[in-house]
Amino acid sequence: MTKVTLIPGDGIGPEISDAVVEIIDKAGVKIDWEIQTAGADVAEAEGSPLPSRVIESIKKNKVALKAPVTTPIGKGFRSVNVALRKELDLYANIRPCKNIAGIKTPFDGVDLVVVRENTEDLYAGIERQIDKDSAESIKIITRKASTRIVKYAFEYALKYGRKTVHAVTKANICKLSDGLFLECAREVAKNYPQIEYKEILVDNLCMQLVQKPQQFDVLVLPNLYGDIVSDLTAGLIGGLGVAQGANIGEDCAVFEPVHGSAPDIKGQNKANPTALLICAINMLKHIGEKEKAEKIETALYKVIKEGKVLTCDLGGNATTSEFTQEIIKHLN
Numbered sequence: 001m002t003k004v005t006l007i008p009g010d011g012i013g014p015e016i017s018d019a020v021v022e023i024i025d026k027a028g029v030k031i032d033w034e035i036q037t038a039g040a041d042v043a044e045a046e047g048s049p050l051p052s053r054v055i056e057s058i059k060k061n062k063v064a065l066k067a068p069v070t071t072p073i074g075k076g077f078r079s080v081n082v083a084l085r086k087e088l089d090l091y092a093n094i095r096p097c098k099n100i101a102g103i104k105t106p107f108d109g110v111d112l113v114v115v116r117e118n119t120e121d122l123y124a125g126i127e128r129q130i131d132k133d134s135a136e137s138i139k140i141i142t143r144k145a146s147t148r149i150v151k152y153a154f155e156y157a158l159k160y161g162r163k164t165v166h167a168v169t170k171a172n173i174c175k176l177s178d179g180l181f182l183e184c185a186r187e188v189a190k191n192y193p194q195i196e197y198k199e200i201l202v203d204n205l206c207m208q209l210v211q212k213p214q215q216f217d218v219l220v221l222p223n224l225y226g227d228i229v230s231d232l233t234a235g236l237i238g239g240l241g242v243a244q245g246a247n248i249g250e251d252c253a254v255f256e257p258v259h260g261s262a263p264d265i266k267g268q269n270k271a272n273p274t275a276l277l278i279c280a281i282n283m284l285k286h287i288g289e290k291e292k293a294e295k296i297e298t299a300l301y302k303v304i305k306e307g308k309v310l311t312c313d314l315g316g317n318a319t320t321s322e323f324t325q326e327i328i329k330h331l332n
């Protein structure tokens, strides 16, 4: 039985994790889940929101499914999510974004992938209060991290038959930092003549994405732009409830949705488990459970396409539990 680390997170995390674990179980996949808690409650009990046992578990199992963890705003501990990615050197954050049959959106034909650098930029967490009226944050961009993420984007494009890679920056303003990212992108692109290489500024990208998103294929971005743009692209296909993601490193992979812990709907049995379920499907394929993964995938997309039992974010009125049971009914 494969051992997989499960981080149920907080907010809606435990509700959607329970739903996903039940679906996987009912699909007949035997997983030995190693449950690892993290976040605010853990910080209170164990002195750290991300105790070393969590990192050790993922290092040992090499694969994890992670639900969202709340990060206090303005003060308190550093983001568990950012720390986890950094500790495990999960340098590539992959967020595919494709229309799902049955979810009405203003756009058809969206099929793009956000490849976000995951270890540096403003997320390095190097900040200081200069005086009571001013503060500064340092944006770190290195040749090593930029080259490796752009290479990942091109390799991804090759592997999945994608045609174009756009490097996204604000190099007209951040001339040294984003300029370096762009320099690395141009260098890497030379090794992939079969893939078209393009550049776009992040503000223009945002405007183009909400006008004609179909023109984009693979987008590679430094950390902050990648974070923001991937919420935007989630909105193109039906919202955060259906937006999948994965954090990939040389040794480990942590599959986690784009969305956060949604405190506004916590404990109300309203959350959509789809994003986490798609992450779990990808995780199952990653560990070699392709057939069962496809069985779950077929059931999920059938339920969404039928449109009879949908959660509120998708325009329905089903609870998380009703939606989960409907998917289980469709497993065969």
Ligand code: NAI
Pocket (backbone or CB within 6 Å): 012, 067, 068, 069, 070, 071, 072, 081, 240, 241, 256, 257, 258, 259, 260, 261, 262, 263, 264, 265, 270, 271, 272, 273, 274, 275, 313
């Ligand atoms: P959020 O993604 O939690 O929520 C934004 C909006 O989308 C809310 O209205 C929420 O109800 C809705 N939403 C999100 N996921 C949904 C789902 N599965 N089903 C139905 N509706 C859903 O973003 P927000 O409010 O900015 O962040 C809340 C907390 O989550 C913060 O502490 C933030 O730091 C944390 N966060 C954690 C992430 C992670 O663990 N990877 C990623 C993003 C945010």
